[in-house]
Amino acid sequence: MKYVTEFRDSDLARRLIERIHEAARKPVRLMEFCGGHTVTIFRYGIRKVLPPGIEMVSGPGCPVCVTANADLDRAIALARLPKVILTTFGDMFKVPGSCGSLQEAHAQGADVRMVYSPLDALRIARENPDRMVIFLGIGFETTAPTVAASILEAEKSGLENYFVQSMHKVCPPALKALADSGEVRLNGLICPGHVSAITGSQAWVPFARDYGLSCVVSGFEPLDVLQTVLMLVRQVEEGRSEVEIAYRRGVTFEGNAHARRILDEVFEPCDADWRGFGVIPGSGLKPGKRFERFDAAEVFDVDAGPVVEPVGCQCGAVLRGVVSPAECPLFRTVCTPETPVGPCMVSSEGSCSTWYQYGGGLEV
Amino acid sequence: MCLAIPAKVLSVEGTKAMVDMGGIRREVSLMLTPDVAAGDYVLLHCGYAISQLDEEEALETLRIMEEAGILEDALAPMEDS
Ligand code: SF4
Numbered sequence: 001m002k003y004v005t006e007f008r009d010s011d012l013a014r015r016l017i018e019r020i021h022e023a024a025r026k027p028v029r030l031m032e033f034c035g036g037h038t039v040t041i042f043r044y045g046i047r048k049v050l051p052p053g054i055e056m057v058s059g060p061g062c063p064v065c066v067t068a069n070a071d072l073d074r075a076i077a078l079a080r081l082p083k084v085i086l087t088t089f090g091d092m093f094k095v096p097g098s099c100g101s102l103q104e105a106h107a108q109g110a111d112v113r114m115v116y117s118p119l120d121a122l123r124i125a126r127e128n129p130d131r132m133v134i135f136l137g138i139g140f141e142t143t144a145p146t147v148a149a150s151i152l153e154a155e156k157s158g159l160e161n162y163f164v165q166s167m168h169k170v171c172p173p174a175l176k177a178l179a180d181s182g183e184v185r186l187n188g189l190i191c192p193g194h195v196s197a198i199t200g201s202q203a204w205v206p207f208a209r210d211y212g213l214s215c216v217v218s219g220f221e222p223l224d225v226l227q228t229v230l231m232l233v234r235q236v237e238e239g240r241s242e243v244e245i246a247y248r249r250g251v252t253f254e255g256n257a258h259a260r261r262i263l264d265e266v267f268e269p270c271d272a273d274w275r276g277f278g279v280i281p282g283s284g285l286k287p288g289k290r291f292e293r294f295d296a297a298e299v300f301d302v303d304a305g306p307v308v309e310p311v312g313c314q315c316g317a318v319l320r321g322v323v324s325p326a327e328c329p330l331f332r333t334v335c336t337p338e339t340p341v342g343p344c345m346v347s348s349e350g351s352c353s354t355w356y357q358y359g360g361g362l363e364v
Numbered sequence: 365m366c367l368a369i370p371a372k373v374l375s376v377e378g379t380k381a382m383v384d385m386g387g388i389r390r391e392v393s394l395m396l397t398p399d400v401a402a403g404d405y406v407l408l409h410c411g412y413a414i415s416q417l418d419e420e421e422a423l424e425t426l427r428i429m430e431e432a433g434i435l436e437d438a439l440a441p442m443e444d445s
Contacts, residue, residue: 036367063366089410117411119393142366146412149395194366197407197415220367249418250368250407256415259396 016226017049023233027053029185030232031321033175034192035062035349036220042358044222050229057184058354060174060276060319061192063139063167064091064347068273071167072097073304075136078165078296079110085128087121088136090114095343098308118150118164125154125162134296137166142194144168144285145259148266151287151294165296166286169272171195172203173283177274179211184321188214188232190225193247198263200255201243208241219247266291275343276316313342318351325352332356368409370417375402383408 032038038058041047047056060066076097079086086102093114094103106112111131115121118135125133137147147164154162171192178184191204196217204215214235218228228246235242245251263285272284287295313335314328325331325344335341337353344350371383371392379394385408394400397413406413 034366061366119411140366142368142409142414145396145414146393146410149393149412152395192366194368194407194409194414197368250415256396258398259414262396 013223013226016223016230020054020226020230020233021051023230023237024051024053025237027055028187028233028236029055029057030188030190030229031057031059031184031186032190032218032225033059033061033171034190034195035065035347035351035354036194037061037190037192037218037225038351038354039349040220040222040225042354044225045358046222046225046229054229054233057186057321058318058324058351059321060178060274061140061171061195062319062344062347062349062351063143063169064095065315065319065343065350066169066174066274066276067092067095067138067167067343068275069098069309070273070304070307072101073099073307074302075165075167076100076102076105077302077304078134078300079105079112080108081132081300081302083131084300085111085113085124085131085133086136087113087115087124087133089116089138091347091349092136092138094340095346096310096340098305118147119153122150122153122159122162125159126157129161132161132163134163134165134300137164137168140169140171140192140195141198141263142192144170144267145198145256145263148263151266151291152262154294155291160293163294163296163299164287166267166284167272168267168285169274169283170269170285171199172206173280174274174277175207177277177280177283178320179207179213181320186213187236188216190228190232191215191217191243193217193219193224193251196245196247196251196255198256198259201245201251201253202255204243208243212241214241215243217243217245217247217251219250274319276319310341315342315344315352318344325355328352366409368407368414370405371408371413373400373402373404373406373413376400381406381413383413 102112121135201217207213208215216228216231267285268288269282270284270286292298317323340346344352371385374382393412405417407415
């Protein structure tokens with residue numbers, strides 16, 4: 001219990017933990033899909049306060065980590081094009097591709113700029129009419145609508161030098177691939193909170209109905225996660241597999257239908273390559289016909305060279321929940337946040353960097 | 365990456381809004397949440413409000429977030445850019 005002292009309202013946390021201990025009879029294995037939840041779980045030492053029968057497994061919900069090397073290589077090649085300004089979320093900057101990262105390309109003279117929002121990329125495009133500004137569209141259903149909105153704004157304002165290289169992915173197909181593979185047996189799923197803010201908790205109904213997974217949508221505070229674990233344990237104990245929402249302040253069953261309309265207006269589904277999973281049909285998003293002129297994949301022809309995977313890196317298996325970061329022989333020895341071998345060590349929500357930062361690898 | 369933080373909408377002008385995030389003011393887009401009005405709470409992600417929040421619950425989250433120091437982390441990339 002002392003591991004939740006960083007959280008001030010420890011009384012409520014303590015009560016939740018007690019209730020979880022009371023409720024847990026059978027062994028249960030729960031996966032947190034989202035890297036944001038992994039961070040909460042480790043930052044507040046949640047694994048350590050749960051009964052030994054509750055096993056937590058980290059899932060593939062880190063958009064940076066699941067980006068395939070071929071896509072990273074293409075981004076780096078785009079950044080090296082003359083007259084291009086490549087804009088990206090900071091998380092992508094240091095991720096190593098087959099040879100080098102955006103950071104290294106930047107050091108060698110490529111114009112790579114970190115932005116907080118696609119709105120910043122639009123502004124950079126307006127301020128640099130003689131340059132071509134490419135935004136690296138990365139992220140799940142939470143982020144993709146914001147990038148779709150930026151494309152609509154570019155269209156509306158007649159901006160001709162703004163492009164998006166879409167690496168966007170949607171979560172349910174990856175979760176289905178994970179469930180179908182049977183590699184990890186799960187009882188319950190901590191469903192992503194901010195993906196669900198857009199999709200609604202309805203997105204997880206097939207997993208409860210067809211796969212018998214108990215599903216609870218969680219927020220990102222320690223109390224949110226504890227409440228979610230309690231709800232999941234109760235479902236499993238009572239033999240229920242339903243979709244419930246612990247994160248009621250931010251998520252509804254329907255989600256944000258308006259944001260989904262904008263997403264569907266701009267993007268259409270495509271196949272996408274996921275690190276650790278390979279190509280998953282219909283799991284990606286690319287700009288539709290009307291928006292082809294904004295699609296960097298259509299507009300720019302680059303040769304990214306051969307794809308080389310980092311030797312010895314277990315990121316793929318880590319993302320599938322099959323091995324834990326500490327089981328990777330490179331973890332902490334060769335691979336550290338300063339000298340990352342794979343993306344799971346770079347991204348702030350990657351399992352390896354989370355384990356490294358919060359000491360998850362010290363006990364296994 | 366999918367982190368979104370609660371913010372209070374101070375004023376709305378068309379599809380733009382001025383919001384307050386734990387004492388910091390910022391202009392955000394309401395393109396994804398057109399029904400939001402001044403006084404509402406929203407979840408903010410990458411410069412866009414992505415959903416509306418229940419106000420009582422939002423205040424609670426904000427308080428918890430301030431205490432847990434998560435707000436500063438979420439804002440860090442903005443200072444870099
Ligand atoms: S510790 Fe490093 S090398 Fe090992 S799986 Fe994680 S990122 Fe890859």
